[in-house]
Amino acid sequence: MRNVIEANALKLAYPRHEPVIKSATFEVNTGEFVFITGASGSGKSTLLKSMYGSMPLFGGELHVGGMDMGSISGSKLYKLRRHIGIIFQDYKLIKEWSVEKNVMLPLIIAGFPKDVCRAQAQKLLTHVKLSHKSDKYPLELSGGEQQRVAMARALAHNPFLILADEPTGNLDDYSSQVVWDLMERANEELETTILVVTHHIPEMFSAQYRHLMIENGVIYEIH
Amino acid sequence: MRNVIEANALKLAYPRHEPVIKSATFEVNTGEFVFITGASGSGKSTLLKSMYGSMPLFGGELHVGGMDMGSISGSKLYKLRRHIGIIFQDYKLIKEWSVEKNVMLPLIIAGFPKDVCRAQAQKLLTHVKLSHKSDKYPLELSGGEQQRVAMARALAHNPFLILADEPTGNLDDYSSQVVWDLMERANEELETTILVVTHHIPEMFSAQYRHLMIENGVIYEIH
Amino acid sequence: MRSIRHHLALILPLFAILFCIEYLLVFDRITESYENRLKENYSLILVADRSVKLSDISHCDTLIEKTEPIDAENVLRRIKAGLNHESVEKIRSIMPLFISIKLRRYAGIERIERLKSELMSIAGVRDVHIFEKVHDRLYAMLLFMKISFTVFSMLIGAISLLLLMKQMTIWQFEHKERMQIMSLFGAPVWLRSGVLFRLAIVDALLALIFVVSALLYLVNDSSVRELLSAIGIEPEIILRLDDAAVLAGVSFAIATFSATWVVLRFKEEQ
Amino acid sequence: MRSIRHHLALILPLFAILFCIEYLLVFDRITESYENRLKENYSLILVADRSVKLSDISHCDTLIEKTEPIDAENVLRRIKAGLNHESVEKIRSIMPLFISIKLRRYAGIERIERLKSELMSIAGVRDVHIFEKVHDRLYAMLLFMKISFTVFSMLIGAISLLLLMKQMTIWQFEHKERMQIMSLFGAPVWLRSGVLFRLAIVDALLALIFVVSALLYLVNDSSVRELLSAIGIEPEIILRLDDAAVLAGVSFAIATFSATWVVLRFKEEQ
Ligand SMILES: Nc1ncnc2c1ncn2[C@@H]1O[C@H](COP(=O)(O)OP(=O)(O)OP(=O)(O)O)[C@@H](O)[C@H]1O
Ligand SMILES: Nc1ncnc2c1ncn2[C@@H]1O[C@H](COP(=O)(O)OP(=O)(O)OP(=O)(O)O)[C@@H](O)[C@H]1O
Ligand SMILES: [Mg+2]
Ligand SMILES: [Mg+2]
Numbered sequence: 001m002r003n004v005i006e007a008n009a010l011k012l013a014y015p016r017h018e019p020v021i022k023s024a025t026f027e028v029n030t031g032e033f034v035f036i037t038g039a040s041g042s043g044k045s046t047l048l049k050s051m052y053g054s055m056p057l058f059g060g061e062l063h064v065g066g067m068d069m070g071s072i073s074g075s076k077l078y079k080l081r082r083h084i085g086i087i088f089q090d091y092k093l094i095k096e097w098s099v100e101k102n103v104m105l106p107l108i109i110a111g112f113p114k115d116v117c118r119a120q121a122q123k124l125l126t127h128v129k130l131s132h133k134s135d136k137y138p139l140e141l142s143g144g145e146q147q148r149v150a151m152a153r154a155l156a157h158n159p160f161l162i163l164a165d166e167p168t169g170n171l172d173d174y175s176s177q178v179v180w181d182l183m184e185r186a187n188e189e190l191e192t193t194i195l196v197v198t199h200h201i202p203e204m205f206s207a208q209y210r211h212l213m214i215e216n217g218v219i220y221e222i223h
Numbered sequence: 224m225r226n227v228i229e230a231n232a233l234k235l236a237y238p239r240h241e242p243v244i245k246s247a248t249f250e251v252n253t254g255e256f257v258f259i260t261g262a263s264g265s266g267k268s269t270l271l272k273s274m275y276g277s278m279p280l281f282g283g284e285l286h287v288g289g290m291d292m293g294s295i296s297g298s299k300l301y302k303l304r305r306h307i308g309i310i311f312q313d314y315k316l317i318k319e320w321s322v323e324k325n326v327m328l329p330l331i332i333a334g335f336p337k338d339v340c341r342a343q344a345q346k347l348l349t350h351v352k353l354s355h356k357s358d359k360y361p362l363e364l365s366g367g368e369q370q371r372v373a374m375a376r377a378l379a380h381n382p383f384l385i386l387a388d389e390p391t392g393n394l395d396d397y398s399s400q401v402v403w404d405l406m407e408r409a410n411e412e413l414e415t416t417i418l419v420v421t422h423h424i425p426e427m428f429s430a431q432y433r434h435l436m437i438e439n440g441v442i443y444e445i446h
Numbered sequence: 447m448r449s450i451r452h453h454l455a456l457i458l459p460l461f462a463i464l465f466c467i468e469y470l471l472v473f474d475r476i477t478e479s480y481e482n483r484l485k486e487n488y489s490l491i492l493v494a495d496r497s498v499k500l501s502d503i504s505h506c507d508t509l510i511e512k513t514e515p516i517d518a519e520n521v522l523r524r525i526k527a528g529l530n531h532e533s534v535e536k537i538r539s540i541m542p543l544f545i546s547i548k549l550r551r552y553a554g555i556e557r558i559e560r561l562k563s564e565l566m567s568i569a570g571v572r573d574v575h576i577f578e579k580v581h582d583r584l585y586a587m588l589l590f591m592k593i594s595f596t597v598f599s600m601l602i603g604a605i606s607l608l609l610l611m612k613q614m615t616i617w618q619f620e621h622k623e624r625m626q627i628m629s630l631f632g633a634p635v636w637l638r639s640g641v642l643f644r645l646a647i648v649d650a651l652l653a654l655i656f657v658v659s660a661l662l663y664l665v666n667d668s669s670v671r672e673l674l675s676a677i678g679i680e681p682e683i684i685l686r687l688d689d690a691a692v693l694a695g696v697s698f699a700i701a702t703f704s705a706t707w708v709v710l711r712f713k714e715e716q
Numbered sequence: 717m718r719s720i721r722h723h724l725a726l727i728l729p730l731f732a733i734l735f736c737i738e739y740l741l742v743f744d745r746i747t748e749s750y751e752n753r754l755k756e757n758y759s760l761i762l763v764a765d766r767s768v769k770l771s772d773i774s775h776c777d778t779l780i781e782k783t784e785p786i787d788a789e790n791v792l793r794r795i796k797a798g799l800n801h802e803s804v805e806k807i808r809s810i811m812p813l814f815i816s817i818k819l820r821r822y823a824g825i826e827r828i829e830r831l832k833s834e835l836m837s838i839a840g841v842r843d844v845h846i847f848e849k850v851h852d853r854l855y856a857m858l859l860f861m862k863i864s865f866t867v868f869s870m871l872i873g874a875i876s877l878l879l880l881m882k883q884m885t886i887w888q889f890e891h892k893e894r895m896q897i898m899s900l901f902g903a904p905v906w907l908r909s910g911v912l913f914r915l916a917i918v919d920a921l922l923a924l925i926f927v928v929s930a931l932l933y934l935v936n937d938s939s940v941r942e943l944l945s946a947i948g949i950e951p952e953i954i955l956r957l958d959d960a961a962v963l964a965g966v967s968f969a970i971a972t973f974s975a976t977w978v979v980l981r982f983k984e985e986q
Contacts, residue, residue, distance in 0.1 A: 039395045040365060040371070040395050041364075041365040052900065054900065054984060079902065081902030082901070083902075088900075089393065090313075090366065092896075092897050093897075094894050094898075108907075109898070109901055109902055141264070142267075143312040143389065144264060166392075169392040170312065171263050171422065172261070173422065175262065199395045277630065298634070300632075301633070303632070317627050332628065332637060458875055459875055459878075462874075465871065587861075588857070598868040598872070601732050601735065602868070602871060602872055602875065605728055605729055605732050605876055608724065608725060609882060612882035613882060616882060616885055619886070673856065
């Protein structure tokens with residue numbers, strides 16, 4: 001299999017705005033765990049967007065899971081997304097759905113029977129210490145609880161790639177540790193490739209894993 | 224003047240839920256800078272809500288700025304709120320308004336003329352390094368940029384009390400520093416009372432200022 | 447573009463409601479004037495022996511306003527040309543008495559039938575002719591129209607109200623977050639809902655102007671005038687000054703009620 | 717409760733649209749049958765010298781369907797009782813010829829006036845009587861009703877469409893976020909918009925059932941039947957099988973169109 005992510009002179013820009021990412025060239029191999037940092041507004045979230053096809057390329061090339069994101073068609077994009085787990089910076093939970101159903105979302109889309117979905121959702125909610133909140137609705141949760149639900153949802157369907165945008169920004173140290181452990185486990189046990197945007201690389205990870213940094217629209221490899 | 228905040232055996236609960244805050248007794252004096260910590264879901268945001276009257280008391284007493292929050296009437300509550308600056312955990316920016324107008328909001332409510340509002344908004348946007356984004360709309364900003372707009376809005380009307388819920392959760396170290404500096408300046412120059420909920424007390428502050436912690440619905444004074 | 451559509455959403459249902467109200471008002475007037483006219487036109491001819499007294503007939507039923515013997519000369523004039531005087535006299539002497547009866551008001555076919563049988567029971571009355579079939583049909587048609595219009599109006603009223611409610615729901619969706627946030631910063635009600643009321647008042651005014659213009663246009667359109675006069679209605683029956691006052695009242699009441707509803711429904715989220 | 721209101725928002729405008737369509741269909745039929753009836757009832761009586769040839773009159777205008785001399789016996793029978801045979805003979809010989817004229821179709825007052833002057837120009841024709849005033853008024857009334865109903869229907873149609881659009885906007889508000897998020901996780905269109913289509917189809921079916929029930933009720937209601945027969949309309953003219961098919965088509969088309977519109981308007985946010 002080719003690299004999970006291959007970016008070549010990638011350029012990203014919002015319509016009628018200066019390019020946010022001016023040039024990004026890097027690749028991420030299967031099973032890697034990569035941290036991305038950068039100042040506020042430097043384009044980290046924008047870079048992730050391009051990886052799940054929510055941002056058209058302004059220039060250069062980007063391949064995700066072997067797909068050319070510059071020319072990917074609608075149905076192929078949906079197929080790709082079904083195998084990616086995303087934690088959005090603003091969580092993006094479905095307000096009208098219970099916590100459990102929110103976690104089930106990727107499994108429902110994959111077409112699993114109800115009880116399989118439910119069992120898997122319960123397992124993940126237990127992992128993020130929220131099984132007692134499974135009947136609640138997102139607006140009845142605290143900020144950090146919502147963030148952990150988003151985490152559980154991203155892991156539910158055993159994706160080959162996890163894109164996490166500031167997944168511990170609203171978490172205390174203990175909850176953060178829970179989240180990092182889960183990611184590490186997925187990375188080690190299932191060879192899931194993981195890209196995390198964060199302002200605080202946990203110390204125990206900082207030497208061990210790769211670290212990319214965005215500055216002035218350019219991506220640098222720190223180590 | 225009495226203490227800015229006086230809580231006495233304060234109890235807070237959402238309808239049909241176990242109490243979140245079981246007993247909180249503490250006071251905050253004018254000009255104090257107080258950090259509040261606690262695990263995710265421990266009730267920090269709930270406690271702040273009670274302070275701007277968005278959460279009815281379930282028991283005990285709470286006085287904010289000399290007002291009894293247990294019996295405060297609509298128009299008095301609005302008057303009180305006009306002198307508090309709040310940074311919400313989810314920012315709560317008005318989507319249909321430009322960044323500048325969002326920052327102007329407390330001044331518009333206070334009834335200042337347009338140009339005064341605009342000048343003050345520009346000053347604060349410069350402080351949070353976002354003057355170049357003043358014509359943008361919130362959804363065109365990155366997470367951290369939105370958070371800084373919320374910061375600017377909270378300071379715009381020189382409130383006597385600032386309630387900040389995780390104000391640096393989505394900020395890199397540099398931007399965080401900018402925010403902390405602004406708060407410290409308001410605290411020192413204007414004697415603004417400041418309550419900050421955060422998971423990461425900046426090191427330079429940790430010894431200097433008060434620190435309350437919520438655990439199992441009870442508030443403890445750490446130092 | 448978007449704002450035009452949003453204004454329309456309030457203006458159109460208001461327009462429809464006002465239009466229906468005006469239509470029903472006008473239709474009441476039309477029916478009334480028609481009932482008067484039918485009374486005038488309604489004629490009963492009674493054929494009786496010469497011995498019958500007019501007063502007997504007049505007092506037979508309160509419905510009867512006037513009785514008049516019909517001049518038989520008219521009937522004879524046509525044929526007497528070729529007849530000798532004697533024959534004509536003879537015809538005249540044996541000819542029955544024709545009496546025209548005028549009614550006080552139009553009373554519907556059943557009531558008239560009863561009157562007829564009453565008249566027939568008077569001795570010497572040979573026959574009563576009622577010339578009413580077509581008039582009665584006209585009246586039935588009018589009634590049918592009235593019922594139809596009421597149904598239509600109720601339908602329009604219902605959809606319009608629903609449309610208003612929908613618009614209010616949309617207003618809620620659109621303004622809830624903003625009002626919420628403004629309220630958290632202590633904005634008084636009038637400040638956070640001023641936009642809504644301004645919108646409502648302007649729309650009410652526009653709807654009123656549109657309805658009045660439409661009606662004025664109708665009143666002055668020559669083909670409409672022709673059509674109305676064909677069915678015997680004066681165009682001036684449409685849109686009187688007091689109507690306009692009613693319409694204005696309804697329009698502003700509905701609009702401000704809608705805005706108030708949205709404002710009152712607003713609750714701060716926890 | 718909330719969901720009932722939301723169903724109503726789609727059902728009511730659909731109902732109104734279908735109702736109007738049916739009304740217009742029925743009204744076309746009523747007008748048609750009335751025109752036929754008017755043709756039958758419309759009578760011109762021509763008074764002419766005995767020398768006039770019937771064929772002259774028949775060929776005078778294409779509008780004329782039939783001419784028939786009226787049996788003068790009728791006229792005479794009444795008065796001959798008291799006259800001697802000779803006088804009656806005399807009257808008969810000098811009496812003018814009465815001719816009844818039947819028209820091919822009802823043609824409106826102006827056309828008839830032209831026909832009249834044409835007939836009058838035939839030598840020997842003394843007079844033409846037109847018995848049409850009231851019939852003409854009935855017809856004018858019918859026309860007026862038809863125009864009114866069309867106006868009402870257009871109004872209802874417009875508000876209904878707007879109501880549908882509002883409902884779609886609300887659907888968008890309500891479903892946008894969910895569809896957005898589902899789409900980010902790769903849900904295909906049918907999965908994320910299935911709810912909408914199910915809703916639309918169910919509502920279309922309900923609206924159809926309501927309209928058909930309402931019409932069936934109307935057809936069978938005795939007071940409605942009476943009223944209709946008073947104006948000479950057979951109740952069976954309302955709701956024919958092919959009408960129901962049209963209504964079903966319109967209902968489902970509108971409902972699925974609405975849902976499709978919402979789905980197509982959906983765009984992923986950046
Ligand atoms: N609207 C609500 N209805 C019911 N329960 C709620 C509601 N909002 C919050 N809660 C519950 O109240 C508890 C405290 O929530 P709160 O938001 O105060 O936590 P927090 O300390 O701010 O946590 P975090 O650091 O994750 O933001 C949580 O268990 C949460 O699930
Ligand atoms: N929808 C948009 N339209 C226009 N500009 C946008 C939009 N979204 C983001 N931007 C701009 O693009 C730049 C990069 O945004 P991005 O969200 O990628 O930043 P980020 O690195 O994730 O920052 P943060 O750490 O604050 O979340 C910012 O300057 C932002 O203002
Ligand atoms: Mg970001
Ligand atoms: Mg919180």
